[in-house]
Amino acid sequence: MKKIAMLNCLNSNKVCAGAACFTAFNKRIRSFERYKGMDVEVAAFMRCNGCGNDPxxxxxxxxxxxxxxxxxxxxxxxxxxxxxxxxxRCKNVARIMEMLEEEGIEVVDGTH
Ligand code: SF4
Structure with missing residues (x-):
């Protein structure tokens, strides 16, 4: 089974339940369309560590x-x-995206 994760803004998460992201995943639409018919698990819902934190x-x-x-x-x-x-894109998240890629993890722009 393929495992994926989502990375979101900590500030936004104060007012966001992540429902639109999970709806898009469950319906396999938007950036998750590529997983249509595939066995995929969302293994993590990751946030940045907030403004002012150099990753x-x-x-x-x-x-x-x-x-x-x-x-x-x-x-x-x-x-x-x-x-x-x-x-x-927020520069902190841009750097986190690079850090993920440096570990061999594919990064996709967008959720829903
Ligand atoms: S560092 Fe960027 S992504 Fe993280 S909370 Fe601040 S604005 Fe949002």
Whole structure:
């Protein structure tokens, strides 16, 4: 079975239950359409560690990235909430995406 995870904005999670992300996954639509008919498990719902936390200096973030590897997560989908209104991605999340890729994990832009 393929394991995937989602990465979202900690600030957004104060007001977001993640329902749209999980609905998209359960219905295999939007960025999850690629998994139609496949046996896929969402193994983690990961958030950044908040504004002002440089992912490279943050042991907790390093631990989370390592956990993705340990769990056998192959792909991480990154939520729209990690971009501002102009569509520019938060630099902390951009760095976390690189950290995941450095561990051999595929990163996909978007959830729902
Ligand atoms: S660092 Fe970026 S993604 Fe994380 S809470 Fe702040 S704005 Fe959201």
């Amino acid at each position: 490279d200096e943050d042991d907790g973030m390093k631990e989370k990235v390592e956990r993705m590897k340990q769990e056998g997560v192959e792909t991480v989908h990154v939520g729209l909430c990690t971009k501002n209104k102009e569509g520019v």
